[in-house]
Amino acid sequence: MTTLPHVLRRAVRSLWENLSLNLVASGVIAAALMLAGVYLTVIVNLEGMVSSWERDVHVSAYFYSDVPVDRRFAIKDDIARLSEVTDVRYISEEAARSYLADKVPEVQDILGELGDGVLPASLEITLREDFTGPAQVGGFAEQLKGPDFEDIDYGQEWVQRFNTFLSLLQALGVAMGGLILTASVFLVANAMHLVVYTRRPELETMKLVGATWGFISTPFLIEGAVQGLVGAGLAIAGVYGLHHFLLLRLQETLQLTIGGGTLAFLPTAHLLGLLLAGVALGILGCLTAVRRFWTAAA
Amino acid sequence: MIRLYHVHKAYGQVPALDDVSFQLPKGEFCYVTGPSGAGKSTLLRLLYGAELPSSGKLLVGGVDASKLNGRQLPFLRRNIGVVFQDFKLIPSRNVHDNVGLALEVLGTDRGQIDRRVRAVLHTVGLRGKEGRLPAALSGGEQQRVAVARAIINDPAIILADEPTGNLDGAMAVEVMEILRAVNLRGTTILIATHDAALMNRFPARRLHFQGGKLVSQ
Numbered sequence: 001m002t003t004l005p006h007v008l009r010r011a012v013r014s015l016w017e018n019l020s021l022n023l024v025a026s027g028v029i030a031a032a033l034m035l036a037g038v039y040l041t042v043i044v045n046l047e048g049m050v051s052s053w054e055r056d057v058h059v060s061a062y063f064y065s066d067v068p069v070d071r072r073f074a075i076k077d078d079i080a081r082l083s084e085v086t087d088v089r090y091i092s093e094e095a096a097r098s099y100l101a102d103k104v105p106e107v108q109d110i111l112g113e114l115g116d117g118v119l120p121a122s123l124e125i126t127l128r129e130d131f132t133g134p135a136q137v138g139g140f141a142e143q144l145k146g147p148d149f150e151d152i153d154y155g156q157e158w159v160q161r162f163n164t165f166l167s168l169l170q171a172l173g174v175a176m177g178g179l180i181l182t183a184s185v186f187l188v189a190n191a192m193h194l195v196v197y198t199r200r201p202e203l204e205t206m207k208l209v210g211a212t213w214g215f216i217s218t219p220f221l222i223e224g225a226v227q228g229l230v231g232a233g234l235a236i237a238g239v240y241g242l243h244h245f246l247l248l249r250l251q252e253t254l255q256l257t258i259g260g261g262t263l264a265f266l267p268t269a270h271l272l273g274l275l276l277a278g279v280a281l282g283i284l285g286c287l288t289a290v291r292r293f294w295t296a297a298a
Numbered sequence: 299m300i301r302l303y304h305v306h307k308a309y310g311q312v313p314a315l316d317d318v319s320f321q322l323p324k325g326e327f328c329y330v331t332g333p334s335g336a337g338k339s340t341l342l343r344l345l346y347g348a349e350l351p352s353s354g355k356l357l358v359g360g361v362d363a364s365k366l367n368g369r370q371l372p373f374l375r376r377n378i379g380v381v382f383q384d385f386k387l388i389p390s391r392n393v394h395d396n397v398g399l400a401l402e403v404l405g406t407d408r409g410q411i412d413r414r415v416r417a418v419l420h421t422v423g424l425r426g427k428e429g430r431l432p433a434a435l436s437g438g439e440q441q442r443v444a445v446a447r448a449i450i451n452d453p454a455i456i457l458a459d460e461p462t463g464n465l466d467g468a469m470a471v472e473v474m475e476i477l478r479a480v481n482l483r484g485t486t487i488l489i490a491t492h493d494a495a496l497m498n499r500f501p502a503r504r505l506h507f508q509g510g511k512l513v514s515q
Contacts, residue, residue, distance in 0.1 A: 003402070003403070003404075003405040004405075005407075005408070006402045006403075201386070201388055201389065202388040202390070202391065204386070205386055205387075205388055205396075205399060206399060206403060207372075207375075208346070208375065208380055208386065209375065209376075209399055209400040209403055209447065210372040210373065210374075210375035210376035210400070210403050210404070211372060212369075212372045212403070213368065213369075213372075215403055294368075
């Protein structure tokens with residue numbers, strides 16, 4: 001003897017008979033998870049952006065003007081031999097001047113007035129991809145300091161600042177997400193409380209004839225899982241739609257190039273996470289409602 | 299089958315049952331009588347585990363019902379059929395589903411439930427009414443559905459709280475005759491009632507309560 005067929009039949013019947021309330025619960029879950037999905041999409045893309053910037057970190061070392069040219073090339077060769085370096089380019093003062101004039105034509109006159117020696121010659125050093133952590137780049141720049149270089153510059157500092165901002169955003173997202181998900185559990189529980197309330201006479205009678213907690217609660221938990229799956233599915237579809245129609249348009253407008261050059265959609269692991277979160281929300285909401293009944297009924 | 303030892307039940311400071319002790323052997327047919335508020339319904343609620351006594355010991359079918367927890371309660375109730383004055387049928391389910399519910403919770407398969415429901419409805423005189431909703435039945439028929447649900451899994455004990463309270467004379471007699479017939483098969487039956495005419499027509503042992511005390515038996 002097994003109660004499973006009866007439990008499944010009850011779950012299917014309850015889903016059908018309380019269709020509107022179940023849709024409300026799914027809608028609540030969908031709204032909560034869509035917010036989470038949008039937030040995750042933003043985070044995923046920002047992380048991609050940061051890691052592509054990190055990969056692209058160059059160290060610029062500016063020579064003192066009195067360092068002889070042959071000495072500059074000797075230093076360049078020494079640096080190129082370092083294991084963490086993949087490429088070193090020498091940028092002469094003339095090359096720097098013509099690059100700047102080319103990029104910002106407005107400064108051409110000013111550069112002419114200022115004469116030579118305004119822009120120092122430099123080395124543009126590219127580091128290995130696995131050597132772009134803030135501490136590593138900082139240490140490398142420190143190592144270069146000496147009598148030949150006037151200044152060592154690397155973009156890591158603001159990448160680091162952006163990373164801190166990103167961590168803050170993530171922490172804020174976790175806190176907000178926690179609040180939104182808790183609120184949605186309450187809303188789902190209330191919707192399910194109505195379902196439980198409409199079926200209260202049946203549930204009380206079931207308890208009276210010896211139904212166990214498992215027999216009474218399992219159909220509701222199945223109902224909750226289905227609500228959660230439907231809600232999460234709707235949320236993913238919503239995020240996907242938003243990604244396509246809004247974010248991609250923004251990308252075209254702003255000419256953003258992030259990572260591989262496109263705004264990324266959520267990876268599979270995140271999508272599975274959203275589905276699981278939906279199921280968990282549905283089950284938790286239903287469990288809360290049915291537990292309230294179980295403790296209240298004689 | 300049922301044993302009470304110095305059972306006391308109070309709601310706050312108000313005692314509902316006061317030092318109640320009695321024994322009910324297997325197969326006995328017995329009434330619980332007394333005026334309203336005497337403690338009849340409280341006694342039945344203790345027996346089917348809806349409440350726990352404040353003190354004292356309560357054995358129902360060998361199970362200590364004074365110390366039941368939530369997990370044990372369903373297993374006590376599977377051995378007890380309960381009939382109420384207001385029938386407690388599920389309005390949205392037909393007669394078949396209402397009666398079969400007691401077997402569903404045991405995990406009995408559908409085919410067997412169908413056979414047993416048909417048989418028990420035949421016993422209570424409701425053959426052919428499996429598909430009706432409770433609202434389409436008379437009060438007597440609804441109570442017979444409730445009795446059918448109580449007896450379908452052959453419980454050792456049936457507790458009935460004013461089972462004829464909402465029925466007219468003829469219907470009340472029909473329900474009592476069914477309960478008598480079930481008792482003749484060996485089921486212990488305890489009926490809370492204050493219907494003197496019915497008790498005279500179906501004489502049996504009486505536990506008389508007054509102000510929560512068992513005053514005569």
